[in-house]
Each structure stands twice: as structure tokens, then as C-alpha cells.
Amino acid sequence: MxxxxxxxxxxxxxxxxxxxxxxxxxxxxxxxxxxxxxxxxxxxxxxxxxxxxxxxxxxxxxxxxxxxxxxxxxxxxxxxxxxxxxxxxxxxxxxxxxxxxxxxxxxxxxxxxxxxxxxxxxxxxxxxxxxxxxxxxxxxxxxxxxxxxxxxxxxxxxxxxxxxxxxxxxxxxxxxxxxxxxxxxxxxxxxxxxxxxxxxxxxxxxxxxxxxxxxxxxxxxxxxxSDLAGDLLAVEVSAAAAAKVRGLLGRAAAAGELEETAYDGVIRFRLRLPDGARLAPGLLKDMNDAGAPALRLELKPPTLDDVFLELTGRSLREGGKV
Amino acid sequence: MQLQQATAAGTAVRKPGLGRILQDTKYVFWREMLLVIRDPFSLIFSLVQPLVFLALFGPLLGAAVGAEAFGGESSLQWFLPGVVVMIALFGTSMTGSNLQYELMTGSYERILATPLSRSSLLIGRALKEWAPLVLQGLVIALASIPFGFVFYPLHVLFGLVVIGVFGIGLGALSYALALVTQGKEWVFWGVQQTLLFPLMILSGIMLPIEAGPRWMQVLSLFNPLTYMVNAERELFAGGLGSDTLWGVVAAVITAVVGLAVGVRVIKRSTL
The missing domain is CATH 3.40.50.300 (P-loop containing nucleotide triphosphate hydrolases)
Known part of the structure; x- marks a missing residue:
């Protein structure tokens, strides 16, 4: 056409x-x-x-x-x-x-x-x-x-x-x-x-x-x-389990990028996980098997804004106003 | 075959050509006329205006300028064709101003995206400014009969056609002016007014140019409007001679130049 x-x-x-x-x-x-x-x-x-x-x-x-x-x-x-x-x-x-x-x-x-x-x-x-x-x-x-x-x-x-x-x-x-x-x-x-x-x-x-x-x-x-952004996964574990989880998640994360914050003896990891909805259950099982169970988990599907951010380094939401 | 399938259901792909331009012109003209038909008050006002001019300026003219300046005619017989040309001049030179509104909204763009031929956009719009003139011209001619005006219906009708051809050219130029001044509407008015008055005075519409100095008479020879006014005067007096012929030539040249410029300006930005 x-x-x-x-x-x-x-x-x-x-x-x-x-x-x-x-x-x-x-x-x-x-x-x-x-x-x-x-x-x-x-x-x-x-x-x-x-x-x-x-x-x-x-x-x-x-x-x-x-x-x-x-x-x-x-x-x-x-x-x-x-x-x-x-x-x-x-x-x-x-x-x-x-x-x-x-x-x-x-x-x-x-x-x-x-x-x-x-x-x-x-x-x-x-x-x-x-x-x-x-x-x-x-x-x-x-x-x-x-x-x-x-x-x-x-x-x-x-x-x-x-x-x-x-x-x-x-x-x-x-x-x-x-x-x-x-x-x-x-x-x-x-x-x-x-x-x-x-x-x-x-x-x-x-x-x-x-x-x-x-x-x-x-x-x-x-x-x-799914190709460009991947789901956004946030996992919280106890401080004692952090070391084991860090390795596991680091290997799974897109480009190995892993964000880490600590509060009240809890470590919160954030990462981009392509095809996360399918991979997350396996990841949880691996963590369990390693004796480092997750305390809390959030999985957010990506938006097109995430795609645009990934492609250009800019957000379309803010960039759209310029 | 593939083209046939791509064609929208219910509408035929239309072949270009003169017939197509005429048909498209009819549609554009009709769309413009809908404004007048749906709001006929504007037409009534447009009828009053020339009558006022004729009633208030005509007698002054007769008193101020000696009868010999009019070549022995009554001042009304001399002045009335000028008023007709003046209405056409004002009307068609404003063609672009109505376009300005459509340029500001998306309405002009919507029409550009239709298969209408480009020249039909120019001709249709210019003709709409000319159309009321047919009525106006007849009304002022009839109204002037009691005051000594002699009415030659066929000559007057032909005169209106000639001025219509001229109006297509002027309207197309006005349209082109509106396009090139898009976003700066005051420039349109500045140019239109600046050109309008010298053209009008140098054509002898208001006062006989023969009464002016030599340089004005020479300048008036280069003014297409002069030939229009002379032609209309001859026709309205029941004559049909060289003035009319020159008027027709000037009208056709103006139309050709106007349409060429207009189509060029439209195609400068779009395909």
C-alpha cells in the first residue's frame, strides 16, 4: 500500500x-x-x-x-x-x-x-x-x-x-x-x-x-x-542473602545492569529483565534453591516510553513537550 | 488492475483535463456560494453599497467636472460602468482574504488533500467574488434608468462577462498573495490596499484621466484596469468597438497571468 x-x-x-x-x-x-x-x-x-x-x-x-x-x-x-x-x-x-x-x-x-x-x-x-x-x-x-x-x-x-x-x-x-x-x-x-x-x-x-x-x-x-526494553523487576531480600542474589540477578539482567538500594536491613534490587514474565518464576526458584528467598517482588511490563528511553536515552514523556 | 483495486469504493478515479477543471471549478464555486445562500443578508448589503456610491458621488462628479470631460454623455452614463468595475475590483481582490480564515484552520489543507485540480481552486473562488456583481450590476443599471441612464441589456451582460474574466485573474493573484503572506495577515491587507488605490485612480474610474497631467495619462496606459473601464464604458453606452476589444485582451491576459502565478504559488509548497 x-x-x-x-x-x-x-x-x-x-x-x-x-x-x-x-x-x-x-x-x-x-x-x-x-x-x-x-x-x-x-x-x-x-x-x-x-x-x-x-x-x-x-x-x-x-x-x-x-x-x-x-x-x-x-x-x-x-x-x-x-x-x-x-x-x-x-x-x-x-x-x-x-x-x-x-x-x-x-x-x-x-x-x-x-x-x-x-x-x-x-x-x-x-x-x-x-x-x-x-x-x-x-x-x-x-x-x-x-x-x-x-x-x-x-x-x-x-x-x-x-x-x-x-x-x-x-x-x-x-x-x-x-x-x-x-x-x-x-x-x-x-x-x-x-x-x-x-x-x-x-x-x-x-x-x-x-x-x-x-x-x-x-x-x-x-x-x-520485549526486545528493546524488557520488564522491570524489583526483588527485595534480607541483607544476609544479598550476596547470593546479586550474582544470580546480575547474570539475568539486561547488560548486567543491577540497581541496589538498602533500607531497614532489606536490600532492594532493580533490573531490566527481557521476557521477565516468563523468566521470573525460574529466577525465584533459583533464589529459593540457593537459600536466598525473595521477601517481596514487583514485575512491571515495559512501556513504549521505556523503549524510547532505551533507544535515545531520552524520555518521550518529557521530550514530547519540547 | 492493481490500481483499480486501490480505488476507493463508490468513487471513480477521475481523469485530468479541461472538463475536469471545469467540473471542479463548479464544485469550488458552489461551496463558496453556499456561504451567500445560507446567509443572504451579505448580498443585500452588497447591493446597497454601490447604490450609495452612485447616489452620493455621481452628482458631485457632474457638478465638479464640466460636461465636456465626459465626451458629451451624461455623468451617470460615464460613471456607472466605472462603479461596476470598482465593485469587481474590490470584490475579487479580496478573494485571498476569505482564504485566510481557511488557512488558519485546517480547512484549506483538507481541501488541498482532495483530488480537486489546483486551478479550479483559484477560478472557483474568484468567480464567487464576481457572481454577486451580475446582480449588483443589473440592479444599479435598472435603478439608474429614471435618472437618464440608457440600459442596453446584452451589452451590459457581455460587459459583466469580460469583467468576470478579468476578476478570475485578479482573484487568483489575491489568492496567491494570501498564500505567500500566510501567518502575516496584515501584510496581505497592506499590499492589497497599497496596490488597489493607485490602480483605481490611474484607470479613470472615479475621475476622467484625460483631465490629469500627461504623466498620469501615460501611466494609465500600463494599467490593465484602464482597458477594463474603457471597455465597460463603451459597452454600457451600447457600443461595440476597439475599446471593447482591448478590454477583452486585457482581461484574458490578466486571467492567464493570474492563474499562472496562482497555480505556481500553490505548487511551490505542495505537489
Whole structure:
């Protein structure tokens, strides 16, 4: 569905060249749900804008829905749907008018466009607002209207740029419900950008981590976490048993890194343990056999933030604000 | 075959070409017109404005400038076509200002991502600024009949078409100006106002340029608007001659230049 090779974008700001996207290679198959994850300014949106013909690549090539973006941008546009960061509805227009016009722009006739618009308004719970002007809608309602606009022509490939930014948790869940349902019913291929870790984690099957214009990881969220971060294990033992445990845990820990704190005659070890949920029981048994039983144990599965931290040395949670 | 499958259900992939541009223009124009249709009050105000101008400025003009300056016509017959050109000038040069709102939200970007042809975006929007002129022109012409204005319907209609072609060019330039001044809206207004008034005065819309000094007359020859005004004056007086021909030439050149610049500016950033 998408194939890029060495896709690059360079901006010139005050005579200084800034490489926003540095030769990325992306392949997306039909029916995939892919999230571009990265901090603000990482190049996610720039990449998306090149794929949707809104921005001309500086070099490299991209084929989207079987069409080259530079050779036939109009062909790409007629085959994809795009939901941008901003609100797509014109301020002074009525909701229903904008939806029908959007359908017309894609070559639908008025009857089909109206039927489709009514259907989308109903499923996005906007039907009572169809005659309202866009400026009178709330933020969440406008975002749902954006989704309706993007889905008017039932695209088989849909791009969403930061779809849930600024939405409250309820609206966000609601939005995802619609996207997921559409995917289930029509097998739509979906590519989105996000800087919400939880969103990339729970919603996407595949996460492409982008930082400083480069792809630094590309896999399922589960694989990324188990390969790159591993579970976080904390074990407490009595001070007397510490020496025996130190050796055992040190061998198991990722890169042999073992953190140790002491309080009230208890030693607390913390370590990254790839595939920890499977390894922990064996580790506990080894400790028991060595006569150094655990007093307390915590096992925390890794997050995508841990993955990002591992890859870049920075946290996405803090970095996202910069 | 593969392309066929990639095509969205229910929509056909549309072939490029002139027919496509015309069809897209129709959609863009219609979307813009929805603003007027849903809120017709704006149209009523736009009808009052030229009438006020005609009623308050027309008599002053007749009194201040001798009848011989108008080549023997009544001052109304001379001034009315100028007012029509002026409304078109104000209207179409503001094409970009309506775009500014859409640039600030995501609405312009959403439309750029649709398969609409780029030139249709320019033409459709410019035509929307021109469309009320058809009504305005007819209303002020009819309202002027009791005051000695002679109405030639077919000539007036043709005059409106010619000014419409000119308006497409000017509207496209205004659109391009809004795009290059994006994020600095005051620059748009600064440039638009700075260009508007010299163009208007040097075209002889308000006062006959023949009454001015030689250098102004020479400058006016390089102003496309001069040819528009002369053409409209000839047409509104029921004539059809060289002034009209030059007007058509100026209108077509303005449209071609405007669209070329406009499409270039749109494509400067997007594909």
C-alpha cells in the first residue's frame, strides 16, 4: 500500500538547511494499522505530508496506493483519505453542506454524498448538529466532523495526523471506536502519527518510532517492548542473602545492569529483565534453591516510553513537550 | 488492475483535463456560494453599497467636472460602468482574504488533500467574488434608468462577462498573495490596499484621466484596469468597438497571468 525509498525533506529556514526527514524507507501492507511515534518535531507529520502529496519530497521516492506521489499527486489524492491536525470544516459552513461538498470533490454524485453523509453523521453521533455552522461546534464535535470528512469517500487508505490531540479521554475512546469499526468493516489500511504513548501502544499493531527525522525502530509494540526494553523487576531480600542474589540477578539482567538500594536491613534490587514474565518464576526458584528467598517482588511490563528511553536515552514523556 | 483495486469504493478515479477543471471549478464555486445562500443578508448589503456610491458621488462628479470631460454623455452614463468595475475590483481582490480564515484552520489543507485540480481552486473562488456583481450590476443599471441612464441589456451582460474574466485573474493573484503572506495577515491587507488605490485612480474610474497631467495619462496606459473601464464604458453606452476589444485582451491576459502565478504559488509548497 505504501512503499518509500530514501524519502527526504529538507527545509531552509533563514539560510540554514534543516533535514526534517532523513531518507526513510517505509513499507506498509494492505490492511495494516501503523502508528508513527515520536516527539514533536521528529519528522512524523512531515513524512505523512509527503505521503499525502501535501509536501513535495526533497529527494527519494514514494508510492502510495500504487501511485507515485511526485508523478501523479492527483492520482494519490483520489485514492486516499486524509485527516489533518487542524479542523477541516470551514467555520461559516453547515456541517451537512461541508460533508456533501467533500463527497462531490471526490466525484460522488449528490444523492450518494447525502446518503453517505447522513450515515456518517449518525454513526459519529452528529446527526442533531447537521444544520449547525462549524464554528458553533465544540472541540470534540469538530474533531468527529473531521473524521466524517475524511471518511466521506470510503478511502481504502486513511492517514490521520495526531487524530486525538486535545480530546478528552471519552472523546478519544469514541474516536478510536469509529476508526476500529471502520477498519473491521472495510479492511481500511490506516497510518497515523501520535505522540501519545498509550495510543500507539494499545491501538496500533505496528509502531514506527521516528526521532530526528530517522526511523529508529519498527515493529509491533509488543516486540519493541520485549526486545528493546524488557520488564522491570524489583526483588527485595534480607541483607544476609544479598550476596547470593546479586550474582544470580546480575547474570539475568539486561547488560548486567543491577540497581541496589538498602533500607531497614532489606536490600532492594532493580533490573531490566527481557521476557521477565516468563523468566521470573525460574529466577525465584533459583533464589529459593540457593537459600536466598525473595521477601517481596514487583514485575512491571515495559512501556513504549521505556523503549524510547532505551533507544535515545531520552524520555518521550518529557521530550514530547519540547 | 492493481490500481483499480486501490480505488476507493463508490468513487471513480477521475481523469485530468479541461472538463475536469471545469467540473471542479463548479464544485469550488458552489461551496463558496453556499456561504451567500445560507446567509443572504451579505448580498443585500452588497447591493446597497454601490447604490450609495452612485447616489452620493455621481452628482458631485457632474457638478465638479464640466460636461465636456465626459465626451458629451451624461455623468451617470460615464460613471456607472466605472462603479461596476470598482465593485469587481474590490470584490475579487479580496478573494485571498476569505482564504485566510481557511488557512488558519485546517480547512484549506483538507481541501488541498482532495483530488480537486489546483486551478479550479483559484477560478472557483474568484468567480464567487464576481457572481454577486451580475446582480449588483443589473440592479444599479435598472435603478439608474429614471435618472437618464440608457440600459442596453446584452451589452451590459457581455460587459459583466469580460469583467468576470478579468476578476478570475485578479482573484487568483489575491489568492496567491494570501498564500505567500500566510501567518502575516496584515501584510496581505497592506499590499492589497497599497496596490488597489493607485490602480483605481490611474484607470479613470472615479475621475476622467484625460483631465490629469500627461504623466498620469501615460501611466494609465500600463494599467490593465484602464482597458477594463474603457471597455465597460463603451459597452454600457451600447457600443461595440476597439475599446471593447482591448478590454477583452486585457482581461484574458490578466486571467492567464493570474492563474499562472496562482497555480505556481500553490505548487511551490505542495505537489
Amino acid at each position: 505504501i512503499h518509500t525509498s530514501k524519502l527526504t525533506k529538507t527545509f531552509t529556514v533563514k539560510k540554514e538547511k534543516i533535514q526534517a526527514v532523513k531518507g526513510v524507507d517505509i513499507d506498509v501492507e494492505r490492511g495494516e494499522l501503523v502508528a508513527f511515534l515520536g516527539p514533536n518535531g521528529a519528522g512524523k507529520s512531515t513524512t505523512l505530508r509527503m505521503l499525502t502529496t501535501l509536501l513535495a519530497p526533497t529527494s527519494g521516492a514514494a508510492r502510495v496506493a500504487g501511485v507515485d506521489v511526485v508523478a501523479d499527486p492527483a492520482g494519490v489524492r483520489s485514492r486516499i483519505g486524509y485527516i489533518g491536525q487542524g479542523n477541516g470544516g470551514g467555520h461559516s459552513y453547515r456541517v451537512i453542506d461541508e460533508l456533501i461538498m467533500q463527497g462531490r470533490f471526490y466525484g460522488m454524485n449528490t444523492t450518494d454524498a447525502r446518503t453517505r453523509a447522513e450515515q456518517l453523521l449518525k454513526s459519529l453521533e452528529l446527526e442533531d448538529l447537521k444544520k449547525r455552522t462549524v464554528i458553533k461546534l465544540s472541540g470534540g464535535q469538530r474533531r468527529r466532523m473531521d473524521v466524517a470528512l475524511g471518511l466521506m469517500h470510503s478511502p481504502t487508505l486513511l492517514f490521520l495526523d495526531e487524530p486525538s490531540t486535545g480530546m478528552d479521554p471519552q472523546n478519544r475512546a469514541n474516536l478510536w471506536e469509529h476508526i476500529m469499526r471502520m477498519r473491521l468493516e472495510h479492511g481500511t489500511t490506516i497510518v497515523l502519527t501520535t505522540h501519545y504513548l498509550e495510543e500507539a501502544d494499545t491501538m496500533s499493531e505496528r509502531v514506527i518510532v521516528i526521532d530526528h527525522g530517522e526511523i529508529i525502530a519498527d515493529n509491533t509494540a509488543g516486540r519493541l517492548k
